[in-house]
Amino acid sequence: MDKQVVKxxxxxxxxxxLQIMKGSNPSTSDEIGEVLGVTGRAIRNVATTTKKKVKKNKK
Known part of the structure; x- marks a missing residue:
């Protein structure tokens, strides 16, 4: 694949x-998950753990 396409x-x-981290509904992350080839649940898990890390760092 072309480097620009990969980027x-x-x-x-x-x-x-980022969109999921903003708190979109579960069905959205399921749809996005289908596109990326992973489950929506996995995306939500990544989003929530990232959110928690960001909150910890702010304190």
Whole structure:
């Protein structure tokens, strides 16, 4: 694959994770998960653990 395409896919993945971290509904993360080839539950788990780490760092 072209390097630009790979970079674009990575950027899209980051944006999707950020969107889920904002607290979108579970069905959205399931749909995004289908696109990325993982379960929506896995994405939500990553999003929530990342959220917790960010909160800890702010204290």
């Amino acid at each position: 674009l896919l990575e950027d899209i993945k980051k944006l999707m994770i």
